Amino acid sequence: MPSAARLDRDFFQRDPRIVGRELLGCLLVTKFDKRVVSGWIVETESYLAEGDSACHAARGRTAKSEVMFGRAGLAYVYSIHAKHCFNIVTQTIGYPSAVLVRAIEPVEGIRLMQRRRRTNLRELARGPGRLCQALAIDRSHNGLDLTLGRTMWVERTSETACPPRDIRATRRIGVTSARRLQLRFVIRSSPFASGPVHLR
DNA sequence: TATAGGATTTGCT
DNA sequence: GCAAATCCTATAA
Numbered sequence: 001m002p003s004a005a006r007l008d009r010d011f012f013q014r015d016p017r018i019v020g021r022e023l024l025g026c027l028l029v030t031k032f033d034k035r036v037v038s039g040w041i042v043e044t045e046s047y048l049a050e051g052d053s054a055c056h057a058a059r060g061r062t063a064k065s066e067v068m069f070g071r072a073g074l075a076y077v078y079s080i081h082a083k084h085c086f087n088i089v090t091q092t093i094g095y096p097s098a099v100l101v102r103a104i105e106p107v108e109g110i111r112l113m114q115r116r117r118r119t120n121l122r123e124l125a126r127g128p129g130r131l132c133q134a135l136a137i138d139r140s141h142n143g144l145d146l147t148l149g150r151t152m153w154v155e156r157t158s159e160t161a162c163p164p165r166d167i168r169a170t171r172r173i174g175v176t177s178a179r180r181l182q183l184r185f186v187i188r189s190s191p192f193a194s195g196p197v198h199l200r
Numbered sequence: 201t202a203t204a205g206g207a208t209t210t211g212c213t
Numbered sequence: 214g215c216a217a218a219t220c221c222t223a224t225a226a
Contacts, residue, residue, distance in 0.1 A: 045207070054207070064222060081208040082219035100207060129208050139221095174207055 004157040006149045013072035016090040016097040020046035021185045023088075024167055027155040028104055030135045037112055037135055039104030039125055041154075042190040045172045046183040047087075049095045053177040057096035066143075068096035073147040077139055083129030086137050088146060088154070102128045102173070102184075105192040127194040170199040 007026065012019055021044075029038040047055040056065040056078070067076045068089055076087040076098050087098040104125045106113055113124045113134040125131040132138065137152075146153050166189050169182045173195050186193045188200045 047207075056207080059223090062223075078207085079221055080206055082221080083208050085207060087207085102207085127208070172207070176206075 004155045007073075007147070007154045007156060009071065009073045009147045011073075012088060012090050012147070013093075014091055016046035016048060016099050017183065019088070019090045020044040020099040020183065021167060021169075023099060023101070023154065024185055024187055025156075027107065027157060028101060028135075028152075029108075029155060030137070030152050032136060032151060035109060035112060037109030039106045039108075040192075041101055041103075042105050042187045043101075043103040043193040043195070044185050045100040045102060046090075046185070047098050047100065048181075048183070049091075049097045051178075052181060052183075054172065054175040054181075055097065057098075061096075065096065068092075068098055070143065071145070073145060075137075075141050075144040075146055075152060077132070077137060077142040079139060081129070084132035084138055085128040086132050086135070086141075100128060101131065103190075103192055103194045104131055105190060106134070122191055126192055130194075168200065170195075173199075 023041050023044050026041050027038055028041050049057055057068045061069055067074050072089050072092045074089045076089050078085055087100045090097045090099055106124050117124055117134050125134040166187055168186055168188050170184045171179055172184045
């Protein structure tokens with residue numbers, strides 16, 4: 001039996017670049033209506049409070065970015081292009097930042113994910129919008145505390161330590177500002193990661 | 201109230 | 214590879 005530890009607030013209360021990298025290989029778990037759906041995190045993006053014009057908190061506190069000004073470990077869910085994106089709030093002390101979870105490798109609850117998204121295993125949660133559809137994450141989960149471990153949380157298990165050699169940092173996908181920042185972290189060998197091949 | 205734009209996805213060429 | 218679909222949010226009037 002692999003040992004598993006739920007990530008606590010201290011884990012998230014750090015520089016988003018560190019959290020984004022270390023989330024790779026961790027297990028994202030949702031438990032809605034007593035049904036567990038989970039997957040290995042294979043791709044993330046960090047959004048910084050300073051020097052990052054692409055961060056939603058960069059232009060100040062708004063209704064949309066409100067939870068980024070709250071506590072580390074909260075879920076930040078927003079909608080874009082008629083889809084949802086799931087983030088986890090990181091370092092917060094006067095410093096609103098977050099990590100976007102872009103893709104997971106499905107582990108548990110695959111049948112349910114396939115019911116929500118009629119597609120093959122590889123495409124189930126490959127991309128932030130697809131991931132939210134597969135896990136049934138929407139705006140109602142915005143502000144939810146992931147460190148409580150009730151309906152959503154992240155685990156680090158002994159069997160999944162991701163070899164650092166297999167991790168690459170690239171520019172972020174889709175952002176139109178601060179394009180030069182290398183804040184996307186991806187497991188290079190994972191077929192479940194999104195984005196173009198040359199960014200592996 | 202109107203408008204423009206975006207951390208996307210999908211299907212077609 | 215490209216463009217359309219889609220809808221929420223921020224901004225301005």
